[in-house]
Amino acid sequence: MANSKINLDTLTIESAHEALLRGDFTAVELAQCYLDEIALKNKEVNAYLEVFDDVLEQARKAQTLVSSQNMLAGIPIAIKDNILIKGRRVGSASKILEGYIASYDATVIEKLRDAGVVFLGRLNMDEFAMGGSTENSAYGPTRNPHDLSRVAGGSSGGSAAAVAMNGALATLGSDTGGSVRQPASYCGVVGLKPTYGAISRHGLMAMGSSLDIVSPITKTVRDAEILFTAMKGKDIYDSTSINIVPVAVPKKPIIGVPRSFLTGDGIDATVLSVFEESITRLKKLGYEVRDVELPNIKYSLAVYYVIMPAEASTNLSRFDGVKYGAKVEGKDLAEDYFLTRAGGFGREVRRRIMLGTYVLSSGYYDAYYNKANIVRELIKADFAKAFQSVDVIVTPTAPSPAFKVGEKISDPVSMYLEDIFTVPANLVGIPAIAIPAGEKEVEGKKLPIGIQLSATHGAEDALFKVSRDFLGENK
């Protein structure tokens, strides 16, 4: 039932907080509003794998924490299925974790719960965050709320679709090679991948440990900033986490465009025209725009598809039927492993485990893994040099708008190419934000198109400033 006091279309974390403070509505009414919306839309969209049964109880408690000091109290947020909430089911949308209950809280969950966040449920994803369409989920694909015949993107497709369908005020995803930015782009919402290490990975199921980070998906840049601020900080349970030293924002950040990276075929014409319009818009807002050279960026995806599977195959060796989740009995321990893993892992996960095992195996280690690490350093050096002359680098977020369910599932390389613009930020460890910039009308449906802004390590504030200017959020 619709609540006439609450307009979910225009609601943001900031405006919901102000309304809760004024008493326009209560945290329970707000939570109920989202539960109603989920009940209405999730059957078609399949963003949620589970809606928690104690949401209203959480909201009642959160109401007592509402204060002007506490922006997140009573804010309903949903969580990607690879982030642990103690005592609740979690499974990375994989059969191998069927029945698994989280033994502890992720650090981000602890922080958000302390702030009074209401957790609505857990969200669909590509199995173990491997994929760009959420079609690799063991529980069926998530569909794009803008066009149900199309994918929501991935791997955090549930997280992006939930925000886009008004099924949560904000969500958490994780980003290893674009898993938050690409679905945000497909669904017309904001996705922030922070500086590597800025947010603890403790309690986030590992895929590529040198690339992974917990990342918020929101409706506004301001909301992404609010969640980032609430979650960041060094954590004793993640030795790669850091207290980032925020880089001061120049009065008028200089924008860089890597022109030679935008000429490859396979980039949709409307994506390119939206990009050019966006650059024009930034110039009109008074930003200076310069060309930058990133000579080795074209190798990013090749580097990524060595390093990520190498790390993922190592991380996923822990799923063996002994420690958690599902188990298939064989005649001996070795056969238990083979049968459990064969039945539990889906096709894309097996593909990456095999690829990772290959690039790490003796004889190929130097040619692939070592070489990829060398090229990764060259790419980092390219970015370091570029950031000497510009503050923010802008590209499209994805080379095309959302594609049809089933369109790319049988061709892994064409699916991987959807990450071409997002992967570099993970390899280099820099922050990047995806924001809506335009749309393409196809078959009567308006498909969102995004742009991506990236900046040097710790320079999230520059991303927030330019993005807010671009979207007119400062007004």
Place this chain on the structure above:
Amino acid sequence: MITKQDIEKLAELARLKLTEVEADKMQADIGSILTYIDQLKEVKGTESERTIVGDNRNVMREDVPSQNAGVYTRALVDAAPSHEGDFIKVKKILS
């Protein structure tokens, strides 16, 4: 080019059981991904290029427990598909 024997060997190393059909598909998929990755061979660059490092390396700490003993034991043992008392059960590996 990756061979069928390579795929079988990798599946063995990765503890994955593949059917004949899956192995054929895997050979084709891995082959096309490796063809894409092979562009790395055109990049000149040596070990000496690996001079730039992130802010964070070799994080050292004392090898001491960061939690009180036993806090998570029950939950972790219960998470194992086969367990008995405080133990995780596995099949005998020595004969």
